[in-house]
Amino acid sequence: MDRIDLHILRELQEDGRLSNQDLAARVGLSASPCMRRVRQLEKDGVIQGYRAIVDPDAVGRGFEVLVSIEVRRDRASVEAFEHALQDIPDVVEAYRLFGSPGCLLRIAVADLAAYERLWIERLTALDGVTEVNSQIIMKRVKEPKGLPV
Amino acid sequence: MDRIDLHILRELQEDGRLSNQDLAARVGLSASPCMRRVRQLEKDGVIQGYRAIVDPDAVGRGFEVLVSIEVRRDRASVEAFEHALQDIPDVVEAYRLFGSPGCLLRIAVADLAAYERLWIERLTALDGVTEVNSQIIMKRVKEPKGLPV
DNA sequence: TCTGAAATTCATTCCTT
DNA sequence: AAGGAATGAATTTCAGA
Numbered sequence: 001m002d003r004i005d006l007h008i009l010r011e012l013q014e015d016g017r018l019s020n021q022d023l024a025a026r027v028g029l030s031a032s033p034c035m036r037r038v039r040q041l042e043k044d045g046v047i048q049g050y051r052a053i054v055d056p057d058a059v060g061r062g063f064e065v066l067v068s069i070e071v072r073r074d075r076a077s078v079e080a081f082e083h084a085l086q087d088i089p090d091v092v093e094a095y096r097l098f099g100s101p102g103c104l105l106r107i108a109v110a111d112l113a114a115y116e117r118l119w120i121e122r123l124t125a126l127d128g129v130t131e132v133n134s135q136i137i138m139k140r141v142k143e144p145k146g147l148p149v
Numbered sequence: 150m151d152r153i154d155l156h157i158l159r160e161l162q163e164d165g166r167l168s169n170q171d172l173a174a175r176v177g178l179s180a181s182p183c184m185r186r187v188r189q190l191e192k193d194g195v196i197q198g199y200r201a202i203v204d205p206d207a208v209g210r211g212f213e214v215l216v217s218i219e220v221r222r223d224r225a226s227v228e229a230f231e232h233a234l235q236d237i238p239d240v241v242e243a244y245r246l247f248g249s250p251g252c253l254l255r256i257a258v259a260d261l262a263a264y265e266r267l268w269i270e271r272l273t274a275l276d277g278v279t280e281v282n283s284q285i286i287m288k289r290v291k292e293p294k295g296l297p298v
Numbered sequence: 299t300c301t302g303a304a305a306t307t308c309a310t311t312c313c314t315t
Numbered sequence: 316a317a318g319g320a321a322t323g324a325a326t327t328t329c330a331g332a
Contacts, residue, residue: 001207009203016165016199020309033317035310046207050165051200054158054296058150058195061296066246066253082290089297094290097215104215104284108296135253141231141243144293147203147210147257148238169326182300184327 001046004029006149008037009046013146016050061108063136065115067123068101070131077128078102084126090118101133150195153178155298157186158195162295165199210257212285214264216272217250219280226277227251233275239267250282 007027011018018026024034041047056062071081078096085091085105093106109115115134123132156176160167167175173183190196205211220230227245234240234254242255258264264283272281 006208009201009208012201013203014198014200016201019307021307030318031308032310032312032319036316044207046204048202048204051163051202051295052158052161052165053197053200054162054298055195055197056296058193059155059158059296059298064244066244085291091291092296093293095213095215095286096288096290097284098287099284101284103290105291106293135246135248137244138247139245141245141252142234142240142254144242144255146200147205147208147241149203149208168324170324179301180325181302181327181329185299 005037005041005046008034008041009149012038012047012050013149056108060110063109063111063115064140065107065109066135066137067105067107068131068133068135069103069105069123069126069129070100071102072128072130073102081126081128088118088122090114101131154186154190154195157183157190158298161187161196161199162298205257209259212258212260212264213289214256214258215284215286216254216256217280217282217284218252218254218272218275218278219249220251221277221279222251230275230277237267237271239263250280 004027008023011023011026020035020038021031023038024031027034029037038047056064069081071077081103082094082096085094090107090109091105092108095104096102097104107115107118109118119132119134123129153176157172160172160175169184169187170180172187173180176183178186187196205213218230220226230252231243231245234243239256239258240254241257244253245251246253256264256267258267268281268283272278
């Protein structure tokens with residue numbers, strides 16, 4: 001991976017629908033070598049995919065909560081818990097951490113009432129969970145815009 | 150926004166580079182009305198943009214840390230702090246929260262040594278910060294794949 | 299709002315440097 | 316590895332239903 005590959009990644013992180021021609025012009029290449037590089041980056045898994053970024057408010061997901069969760073620290077509990085998360089669509093992101101809390105979720109729902117329902121019906125019902133701590137997001141201070149390259 | 154618009158959003162969140170023809174076929178429309186809807190969603194800000202998803206390991210950003218930060222709760226401190234975050238590229242995401250901690254960052258760096266450097270040189274140097282608590286991510290349990298629609 | 303056709307632009311392959 | 320030309324597709328616009 002040289003400077004040009006990094007430049008390609010930078011451009012495609014900013015605009016994933018750039019045409020190959022525009023992209024080539026920006027990175028100072030002609031169309032065919034540029035396309036070869038993009039294909040290679042995709043094949044190598046450096047580019048994992050492309051996604052449209054959707055406004056959460058527009059689809060009724062404007063209420064976001066970070067949830068710290070403690071899970072019993074045995075393998076069965078952890079695996080069952082993490083598997084259960086996959087089936088809750090409102091959980092849009094989840095991390096297993098060293099130390100405490102053992103897990104952090106980002107949840108996106110319509111409003112407080114929807115979150116209350118999710119909390120009582122699903123979060124407190126998860127097996128092996130010993131503690132749930134919800135923190136409502138007041139503001140996104142820095143949007144995820146991809147990685148610095 | 151009707152069922153078809155939501156279907157369009159679902160497809161483009163999964164593959165942001167779908168050709169308009171493929172997209173049209175999937176949502177049961179012919180090419181031109183499909184394109185008009187996509188343009189409208191873009192114009193309305195429902196689709197905020199498109200991004201390539203880059204493998205963090207491939208670009209030396211495979212070491213991720215969640216950082217809880219307490220900031221003095223006066224307007225000047227909060228604004229200065231949040232502004233300062235914008236200039237730290239390793240901070241890839243930041244949320245201001247109700248309650249405690251006042252702020253949560255997600256940071257992506259190359260390795261522990263790089264994080265140590267960032268912590269001592271920049272995080273502890275931020276004005277108005279009264280507490281910094283770092284938690285290293287062991288595993289991404291659920292990848293952000295866009296919002297459920 | 300959709301369909302279908304027309305004009306333009308783009309992706310993709312192949313061949314040369 | 317990169318550039319350039321040729322091709323086959325796709326995007327995009329526009330008229331009509």
